[in-house]
Amino acid sequence: MLSQFVSEAQDERIPLYPANAIPNFQKTSEVEKRDTTGTLRISLVQQPDITVYLPTRGIATGQAVVICPGGGYGILAYDKEGTDFAKWLNAKGIAGIILKYRLPNSKSNLVPHQSPLLDAKRAIRLVRANASKWNIHPNKVGIMGFSAGGHLASTLGTHFDAGDPSAKDAVERISSRPDFMILAYPVITMSKPNTHEGSRNNLIGTNPTEEMVKLYSNELQVTKETPPTFIVHATDDKGVPVENSLSFYQALKTNGVPAEMHLYPKGGHGFGLATGQGYLETWPDRLADWLKSIK
Incomplete structure (x- = not known):
């Protein structure tokens, strides 16, 4: 019976919100698009969800990671920066939960910049609400993000809330603070250059206010309550300059937040697991070590 449960739990897709209760949403003629040429690329997300990959109970550590694929807030690189890592985490005894979050370039958003963070908060709450069912410890739920997904993860880590105790939906009463963060070649700042x-x-648009730029420049939003963080980046990244990670690490250090950062001289942008890319492909081993070390 146990093995049957675990098998059924693999690749279980769950809507983030109850039917007809998606916040900041309006129905339009848009439909979700999936491009399967090469890696799976999802755009125009209308119904956000999580897909749950669970390890076998015999090796489960109780940790869980909500994964935010990147794609410039325009698409989601769902396989390379989602499914691949969920399966990698499972092999380490960790639940991998892929977040299909709404993208701000969809007309279905009432206020475009709000939807990704709303979905990330909801994902953390939903995992904690199902922690017992999924053999997860509710205080071992982290967030992982790649590129723009790293911006979303770091936004959650600096803009979380304790939950709404008066909410009718019990899930909304749960804290959205991740217990740890994993940021791979993340977008951090909204400030030029x-x-x-x-x-x-x-x-935030092509002509944002200074207030909006500051709000989403997450190196400026770190506090002592920001969760412990693991960062990996390549120095030769031409897409997202390594200064994004450097500034965030410095802000974590200044605020006394435990942080570990690994910088590689070569790797460019979007290397994912970095399979076949020399010693860069050992970076997930450093992550595995770190995940074992955090409380």
């Missing part, structure tokens, strides 16, 4: 223009334009 180091921002990623595509992510910035999609999230």
Whole structure:
């Protein structure tokens, strides 16, 4: 019976919100698009969800990671920066939960910049609400993000809330603070010259106010309550300058937040697991070590 449960739990897709209760949403003629040429690329997300990959109970550590694929806030690189890592985490005894979050360039958003963070908060709450069912410890739920997904993960880590105790939906009463963060070649700042223009334009527009730039420049939003963080980046990244990670690491250090950063001289942008890329492909081993070390 146990093995049957685990098998059924693999690749279980769950809507983030109850039917007809998606916040910041309006129905339009748009439909979700999936491009399967090469890696799976998802765009125009209308119904956000999580897909749950669980390890076998015999090796489960109780940790869980909500994974935010990148794609410049325009698409989601769902396989390379989602499914691949969920399966890698499972092999380490960790639940991997892929977040298919709404993208701000969809007309279905009432306020475009709000939807990704709303979905990330909801994903953390939903995992904690199902922690017992999925053999997860509710205080071992982290977030992982790649590129623009790293911006979303770092936004959650600096803009979380304790939950709404008066909410009718019990899930909304749960804290959205991740217990740890994993950021791979992340977009961090919305300030020039180091921002990623595509992510910035999609999230806050081509002519944002200074207030919006500051709000989503997450190196400026770190506090002592920001969760412990693991960062990996390549120095030769031409898409998202390494200064994004450097500034975030410095902000974590200044605020006394435990942080580990690994910088590689070569690797470019979007290397994912970095399979076949020399010693860069050992970076997930460093992550595995770190995940074992955090409390």
